[in-house]
Amino acid sequence: MKTWLKPAASLLVAGTLIAGGTFVSGALNAPVPVYADGEMQKNVVTVVGSGELSVKPDVAYLSIGVVTEAKTAKEAQSANATKVAALTKLLKETWGIADKDIQTGQFYVQPNYTYSEKDGQQIKGYSAQHSLEMTYRDLTKVGQLLDAASAAGANRIDNIRFSTENPDQYQDQVIQKAMNDANKKAASIAKAANRQVGIVLSISQASAGTPVFSQNYKMMEMAAADSAASTPVEPGEIDLQTTLTVMYELK
Structure with missing residues (x-):
């Protein structure tokens, strides 16, 4: 690029x-x-x-998110907030990411629909999403960071950018x-x-x-503990x- x-x-x-x-x-x-x-x-x-x-490159910019589904908007938002709080704590306390290097990138709660010829469009539940934009400078551990985030509840990566x-x-x-x-x-x-x-x-x-090299993981969902190997990330x-x-x- x-x-x-x-x-x-x-x-x-x-x-x-x-x-x-x-x-x-x-x-x-x-x-x-x-x-x-x-x-x-x-x-x-x-x-x-x-x-x-x-x-x-000497820095990585990561967008990591949590998506939660539930029957009601309140339940989806509450459950998602709990997961994001745990993820944020992990990033700050275990991985040493400073407050200034973490910020909310996207937040929403929206209905999920089903459709049938008999009933038409019906709400089947709600989804809540909260993504965190991070700056991380130890490029040798980006893959390990993603694995730890996944284990803490993150199930979505929007992209990884190196610069x-x-x-x-x-x-x-x-x-x-x-x-x-x-x-x-x-x-x-x-x-x-x-x-x-x-x-x-x-x-x-x-x-x-500003020069940027992007490894695009747009819309990629992470499955926690699917593999014992560390996620390979090459800057x-x-x-x-x-x-x-x-x-x-x-x-």
């Missing part, structure tokens, strides 16, 4: 790249060329450079890769046209979001990516 690096401010600086502490060597003091009207477009080349870096909490630490590397790619493309184009690449005239970086790697649009002078 391709994801994007947290955006830095777009730049439009004559002869200079400054982004996350990165700059183009030798461009800082270069003079800005002056062109007559219409000449500018004849003496520039614009390319898009891509940079990508694969890193190991990095500090993408800024990789920003310079990804931007440098994108700049290197842009330099190569510009050089190839200039060579094909029997020209030479001059100074950088402008740079802009594409907007992006894999996440791809940080950015693009730079760079305009160069052509000599």
Whole structure:
């Protein structure tokens, strides 16, 4: 899954790249060329450079829920609340998850229906659901955590997402890769046209979001104690990516 690096401010600086502490060597003091009207477009080349870096995630975001059915809405809600309270206690006291890393993601109580040609649609009972959104940082124990949650009453996982909490630490590397790619493309184009690449005239970086790799367990129901083996969960790697649009002078 391709994801994007947290955006830095777009730049439009004559002869200079400054982004996350990165700059183009030798461009800082270069003079800005002056062109007559219409000449500018004849003496520039614009390319898009891509940079990508694969890193190991350092955080998991989990959505774990409890669904309970009963004859009445009150019974369903009450029974579900008891299970969620036990699950929350387990997560905090046994697994050391802080209050700030647990919050309610979804809660509802709704009727369940049956249908027959004779009686039409009839309410057969009620379902209560309460899901918890969690942040967990020991990625080696995510599978064990899911097993423990299942044993405590959780019977639904909406999804598991892996990410990095500090993408800024990789920003310079990804931007440098994108700049290197842009330099190569510009050089190839200039060579094909029997020209030479001059100074950088402008740079802009594409907007992006937080990098996330998702293992989607949407609508998956967990069966407690169905297997003695720990639930296998592999965090894999996440791809940080950015693009730079760079305009160069052509000599």
